[in-house]
Amino acid sequence: MKPRFQFTIHATEGKARTGVIQMRRGEIRTPAFMPVGTAATVKAMKPQDVRATGADIILGNTYHLMLRPGAERMARLGGLHKFMNWDRPILTDSGGYQVMSLSELRKITEEGVTFASHIDGSRHMLSPERSMEIQRLLGSDIVMCFDECPKIDQPRDVIARSMEMSMRWAKRSREAFDAGGDHAECSALFGIQQGALDESLRKTSADALAEIGFDGYAIGGLAVGEGQEAMFSTLDFAPGQLPADRPRYLMGVGKPDDLVGAVERGVDMFDCVLPTRSGRNGQAFTWSGPLNMRNARHAEDTGPVDPRCSCPTCATYTRAYLHHLIKAGEMLGAMLLTEHNISFYQQLMQGMRDAIAEQRFTAFAADFRRDYFRKE
Ligand SMILES: [Zn+2]
Numbered sequence: 001m002k003p004r005f006q007f008t009i010h011a012t013e014g015k016a017r018t019g020v021i022q023m024r025r026g027e028i029r030t031p032a033f034m035p036v037g038t039a040a041t042v043k044a045m046k047p048q049d050v051r052a053t054g055a056d057i058i059l060g061n062t063y064h065l066m067l068r069p070g071a072e073r074m075a076r077l078g079g080l081h082k083f084m085n086w087d088r089p090i091l092t093d094s095g096g097y098q099v100m101s102l103s104e105l106r107k108i109t110e111e112g113v114t115f116a117s118h119i120d121g122s123r124h125m126l127s128p129e130r131s132m133e134i135q136r137l138l139g140s141d142i143v144m145c146f147d148e149c150p151k152i153d154q155p156r157d158v159i160a161r162s163m164e165m166s167m168r169w170a171k172r173s174r175e176a177f178d179a180g181g182d183h184a185e186c187s188a189l190f191g192i193q194q195g196a197l198d199e200s201l202r203k204t205s206a207d208a209l210a211e212i213g214f215d216g217y218a219i220g221g222l223a224v225g226e227g228q229e230a231m232f233s234t235l236d237f238a239p240g241q242l243p244a245d246r247p248r249y250l251m252g253v254g255k256p257d258d259l260v261g262a263v264e265r266g267v268d269m270f271d272c273v274l275p276t277r278s279g280r281n282g283q284a285f286t287w288s289g290p291l292n293m294r295n296a297r298h299a300e301d302t303g304p305v306d307p308r309c310s311c312p313t314c315a316t317y318t319r320a321y322l323h324h325l326i327k328a329g330e331m332l333g334a335m336l337l338t339e340h341n342i343s344f345y346q347q348l349m350q351g352m353r354d355a356i357a358e359q360r361f362t363a364f365a366a367d368f369r370r371d372y373f374r375k376e
Contacts, residue, residue, distance in 0.1 A: 003022050004023065004185065004187070005021065005022070007020075008020055009245075010357060011356050011357045013359055014361070016031075016264055018356040023141055024141070025090075030268040030269060031259075031263045031270070031349055032268065032270070033259065033270050035275070035342050036058070037058045038061045044331075044335045044338040045276075050086070052312075053311065053339070054350060057089040059090070059092070059271045060080055060092045062092050062098075063098035065138060066095065066124065067118075067122075067124070068119060071134040079137075090140055094126075094147060096146050096149060097251075102118045103118055110165065110168075113127070127146065128145070128169045128172035128173040132146070142215075144189075144190050144192060145173040150221070152196050152224050152225060166194045167205060170191050177189045190247075191216075192209075192219075193238065194220050194221045196221055197226060199234075214246070215247075216247040217247070218250070218251050219242075219248065219251065228261070235267065236265060239265055240266060249269035249270070249271075250267045252271065252272060253272055256345070259345075259348065260352065261365075275345050276341065276342065282294045284341060285340075287372065288306070291305065293322050293326045293337065294327060298322070299324075300320055302318045305322060306340070309347065310347065312339060322336060348368075351364060
């Protein structure tokens with residue numbers, strides 16, 4: 001039988017690692033990028049097309065799915081995988097971050113968070129126990145602990161108190177997950193390190209999580225407006241504080257150059273809305289840097305979005321056509337650019353995995369930055 005959760009590191013170079021996570025629903029090659037499927041869909045893409053880009057796992061959002069269609073309804077319909085026709089692993093977030101960023105009328109106590117839906121104003125509650133229950137009802141493969149992600153610019157004592165509550169919530173999440181019966185037997189639970197940009201708070205958080213014990217460890221509370229330099233400074237120490245034999249997941253990151261810099265610092269997993277959201281807004285990521293497809297210079301360009309890209313969009317359509325579709329507000333423009341962007345991200349991850357395996361990642365990262373930031 002396939003393992004519940006097994007992480008094997010195949011090669012390292014400096015702090016960078018490549019390997020594989022084996023789970024019941026399939027393998028996840030690392031470093032991995034998880035496209036975001038917020039509302040039971042990776043926006044503008046069919047699941048089989050997401051898979052064809054090379055994605056091994058996608059992310060679902062607990063906050064959105066608990067509000068619509070609702071966790072109990074999802075369970076009656078057979079779970080998220082069946083509902084959306086994706087049979088490979090799904091990671092669900094805990095809802096904590098989005099309750100803070102999207103909902104109204106929040107009240108945070110030791111018990112949990114009560115809030116009003118951003119859709120219809122209805123009242124809801126999330127706690128470690130309810131978050132674990134919702135993620136179980138969805139049928140999540142990788143469940144995230146319920147935590148609080150505080151605003152990054154607050155005083156150290158506020159960050160410290162928030163982190164300490166998140167660690168108590170991590171213990172409650174562990175206990176509630178373990179009481180989940182069959183679901184706990186075939187899925188995994190990740191803890192989330194907090195502590196903002198502070199090295200000693202991050203260490204305290206990492207030690208508290210390791211004491212509880214998790215299948216993997218996320219680095220939370222970054223990519224919230226601190227900027228790349230501060231994020232990289234934190235990533236110079238944060239991954240190394242977490243258990244080395246477990247996957248490390250940097251939540252909500254990021255731009256292609258963020259991914260390369262974070263892999264250099266020892267991160268194994270990522271998720272971000274950027275490739276999908278940018279695709280809908282007319283932005284294409286390429287090996288030569290981001291392109292705004294609305295720009296008039298593409299109007300009569302018969303070349304592909306990225307000549308180095310192997311995706312169906314680049315094999316079939318011209319920059320001129322994509323420029324036209326985006327300018328005209330046609331849905332196909334969003335679909336084709338989303339497919340390209342997700343494909344580009346997966347090709348970037350594959351390039352990093354191959355480079356680490358072949359001990360040439362340092363050169364790969366230097367070449368990537370030279371081409372990506374080259375001024376035309
Ligand atoms: Zn492409």
